[in-house]
Amino acid sequence: MPLLSADEIVVRFGGVAALQAASVAVDPGRVTGLIGPNGAGKTTLFNVVTGLQEPTSGRVVFDGVDITHRSPFRRARMGIARTFQKLEAFSSLSARDNVLVAAEQRTAWDRSGFDTAAVVDELLERVGIADVANFMVGTLPTGTARRVELARALATQPKVLLLDEPSSGLNEEETESMAALLRDLVADGLAVLLVEHDMPFVMGTCEHIHVLDFGRVIATGSPADIQGNAAVQAAYLGSAVRA
């Protein structure tokens, strides 16, 4: 059984169906990719999984528990963390305080008595923002602010991490170190669900990929399967062949 699964999720905004019975499963210890053209419903699916969007129908199961109707903060406390496509960093706090808030929050459910300051320092180092730790996030470049968001998500010590276009705003070198970091994280047993447009990045990090188009999962499989899939190519290149 997967660690996290979204089953047959339907989301309608008025007459528009953003998701039409989309199902996605995420396993620990590997990066699962979620790709698709703009407007395919990737971010909506993230919002459903993290509780920011109530689905019209369908189920979200995490760790064997149905969490479809749980509030976002309870899901976070169970071990679901995310970053955002459009920045949602705490822009009037310093980079360090962004991460510290999350680490302090973790003491509400993690009673192991860990040292918040040490956790924060380690994470700042790990995502490579230690040297800008004291700058207000609002004054940082987008790529750096994205890494602040990543460190903030990691500070809650999640079991599953949802990343919404982490490489946008990063240069090539930074993207490579992001990929290395992801491989590192999954090696420790973390489950990662990755939304991304940068195909080399996706193909290089993901073991398993779901392709979303018009709110439906049109293909699932290994990177090699996906690259050879006609429906996927049609979705991306636009063609009469619609799955």
Add this chain to the structure above:
Amino acid sequence: MTLHWKRNNVVAVAAVALGVLYLVNANRGVAPYSAKNIGTVLVVGAALGGIYAITAGGLVMTYATTGVFNFAHASIGAFLAFLYWELRVNHGWPTLLALVVVLVVVAPLLGVVLDVLLMRRLRDAPLVVQLMVTVGLMLAFMGITTTIWKPITPRATPAFFAGSSGVHIGDVIATWHRIITVALAAAIALVLRAFLYRTRLGISMRAVVDNRNLAALTGARPNVVSSAAWALGCSTAGLAGILIAPETGMVVDTLTLIIVIAFAAAAIGQLRSIPMAFVGGMVIGLAKAFTGVFLAFGKDWNYAPDAIPAVILFVAVLFLPNARLETGTVRLTKRTERLTTPAEALGGAAAMVAIVAAWANGWIPWFSGTHFGQRTDIWLGRGAGFLVVGLIMLSLVPLIGWAGQVSFANFAIAGIGALLYSHLGGQHGEPYGIVLVMLVCAPLGALIALPALRLKGLYLALGTMAFAEFTDKVIVRHPKMLDPSATGVLFEPLKLFGFRMSSDPDDRKAFVIFLALAFAVLFLLLELLRRSRWARRWIAMSDSPAASATIGVNLITTKVAVWALSGALAGFAGCMLGLSSGSFRVDSFPLFAGLPLVLLLAVQGVRYPVAAFMGAVGLMTFPALYEALGRPSYLTSVELIGPGIAAIGMAVRPEGAVFYAGRDLAGFLPWRRDAREDKELRIARARAEDITKDEINDLGIARPFTVEHAAQLDRALDIADAMLERPGQHVEEPTVDEWVARDAAPVG
């Protein structure tokens, strides 16, 4: 938008219906349910309701099309109603001419001017700034109106067709004025609705508020659209003002308070639906008329009918669906902020106490009468009053400044605290009474906020304003709270460490110094709190509620905590308010007395505890100016106009004076190298932005392409980020001059 009739809603409707039935039954008056009485209720209620509907409709229309909720709506209406009086009555113009001049010429012009000068800047401003500017505008219009048309002169606006006897429907007479009112209200609701959904301009208005950039790309012109909306909004406000003036009399406060009624009506329409706002207005009008004719509240609850709109607002809020946690609304402010160091905070607090103590002892020259010289006892009393105001402002800093929760109710909470203290120990000078009051006011603060916590911040602000109105009209007027026959001093002097603190002239000096000490202690506690996990979490929640929730923050308990803290602080301030005032009248706590302090705090910088002291000093400058200029009559409304105009300035300088002063002046302090570096970076950024502007102009790209668009493009193309790297970044960093030169090169 449709209400989803879930089982919860049905239960809630039943509960509200039962509550209303109980209230009606328990307070039944002597008037029988005769055809005549019912007819009167319908005619009077429909006319009142029609006016409320017009006000609410205009309010909803401007909000739906510009995204700015205009608290000044009714006070603009009041201003225009007085202008109509001036032309129609004072100058004897024909009714039609006066109407056309006011509603078709002046009102739209006013709307366009407001739009160009103010409202356009507010579109993307944070809610706090939007609220402060429009509330400031409301006070400014009240002040301007009372300055031009002094309240001492009685005025009356004639009803339309006042000479005719109206139409007899059975035993009831419907005057033409009322018939016209109802017809106009229905027509305006229909026309506005049709305008927004059927005309090209209206549809682009709604498109613009949804996504301005997108709408601009498809050919809508956002500026034309928002000017049109404000012009139309001002005209409907003026019409409502002119229609209601004969019904309620020409009193600025009364005419302005219609805004609370309009809130309630608009909330029924979820602030978006004009037809539902019309229904809401009618419901309130009919409820008021029904109450007036059929119900008789006991003398303890005399003013209860005035609270109907506030109660309806609360009930409407209970039925609203939960607000979604929106993403993508975070503004990346390019603002740097440095926390006050403990040494600075301690030094500042000590200096403040020293200055106040010196002033209280008369060592600093001050006004006596209209001359400069010896400080008088009256000024000592005023000084105490202003420090109390500073304490109330302090209670708002964590709430508004950190957690982003706007409250207009803290003055009302302080008022309740003061009256409670007069019962709980205040009469014996016992300090423990203060603790009791704080223990009551903390949950009170949380309770006020609770119904609206799950909703958008705007509803909270509306709810707190309604609570302030409810407090003024119902709570403090109950004889158990404030016995109207008790005229003497309600508070025994507070005895602490052998000193006596009270409004008595002999106790004032010690009291002022005690207040300064108390302020200093609370100031230091807040500075300490700012560095704690609590303040961090509040600020995080304010910056991005969605992200806070996804790291495990329980938004409701986090909000409740800050409201409770603010309530407790306001309760403490209330005890001091009681001691410094000595006694109160039932009308000591009007809504409009509490608003200037919120505004002045915001003007000083609502994030910073020190702004509370600056705000209190700012409030004190108005009477000081009044004395210094020889008590000129034109300054009598300055308490309203001053804070109003100051708050309007926030449209341009949203962070507050403390922030800008700190940023611009800190560089002169020898040990603040960081401030000097920061300034250099800002200048370089501004220069880079100018260069971008030049580039845009050189390319000949006109509206709607702005520097922000260029920045977005740059960000998408990964140019801006490399340009604006901070010192100590991993990308090799050119010096400020180098990269300005580098960027300037291609243009030249």
